[in-house]
Amino acid sequence: MKKQFVKTSNFIAFQNAIRAVESRGAAEAGMLLVTGEAGYGKSHTVGSWAEQTGAIYLRANQDWTPHYFMTELAKELRVDTRGPGEKLFNRLVAAMVNPGGEPTPLVIDEADHTLHHSAAVLEKIRDFSDRLEMMVILVGMDQIQAKVSRHAQISSRIARVVSFGAATLQDISLTCDTLCEVKVEPALVAEILRQTGGRMREVMNAIAQVEGIALRNQIASIGMDAIGNRPLVHDWRCRSKTATKPAASRAGQIQGGF
Structure with missing residues (x-):
């Protein structure tokens, strides 16, 4: 598979939210909340954006405390971690301003972990933001929005919320066209959607399997006839029988089920 970033509908929604936060009226309301179930591509999308823009990217740990968070931030920025918290905070504030005088955006993945102990870690993150x-940018599961809303001093600083959802048929078709070394026929694209439920993590695995089958058989364009009853997704959770069960028939009947 090719190494490229695919601009899915979730990415476009995220990009629009970024623009909205950048053009906000209240300077202190600079937080963007990205939510969604596991496997929908939140971390990959936001991580890729951070890499392209030079934003600071941290993945929160369950045992984070405010000082632990600042220590991890200091390591990322190559700042001296020694001394009391106040001095560390001031060093970090200075380091988070880029040479042009603008503050560097901060991404916190697995942000649910910042809400332990009365959201003490998130309060410290708010100190930097203020x-x-x-x-x-806070990235978390579906429930994080409700949890953050309990803390008015933080929720009032959330400028936008982006909820990542299942990939659409168009998203998967675009992903196949962009990443796959062979042509994936429309009926097989639809079957990938059916078996994965639109979870991009599983979509990527399915595309890799489809590509492998095509390359082993020296097929330039692969469709349902090459897949047969082979499952493209192996979900140990057995999310649902219909989500992972292979198609019982060929492409025409698959398309008719959508």
Whole structure:
């Protein structure tokens, strides 16, 4: 498979939210909340954006404390971690301003872990956001929005919320066209959607399997006839029988089921 980033509908929604936060009226309301179930591509999308823009990217740990968070941030920024918290905070504030004088955006993945102990870690993140008036992107599961809403001093700083959903048929078709070394026929694209339920993590695995079958058989364009009853997704959770059960028949009947 090719190594490229695919601009799915979730990415476009995220990109639009970024623009909205950048053009916000209240400087202190610089937080963007990205939510969604596991496997929908939140971390990959936001991580790729952070890499392209030079944003700071941290993955929260379950045992984070405010000082632990600052220590991890300091390591990322190559800042001296020694000394009391106040001095560390001030060093970090100075390091988070880029040479042009603008604050560097901060991404916190697995942000659900920042809400333990009365959201003490998220409060510390808010301190940085308030001091620098910078953008903070929090990435978490569906429930994080309700949890954050319990803390008014934080929720009032959320400028936008983006909820990642299942990939659409168009998203999967675009992903196949962009990443796959062979042509994936429309009926097989639809079957990938059916078996994966639109979870991009599983979609990627399915595409890799389809590509492998095509390359082993020296097929330039692969369709349902080459797949047969082979499952493209192996879900140990057995999410549902219909989600992972192979198609019982050929492409025409598969298309008719959508």
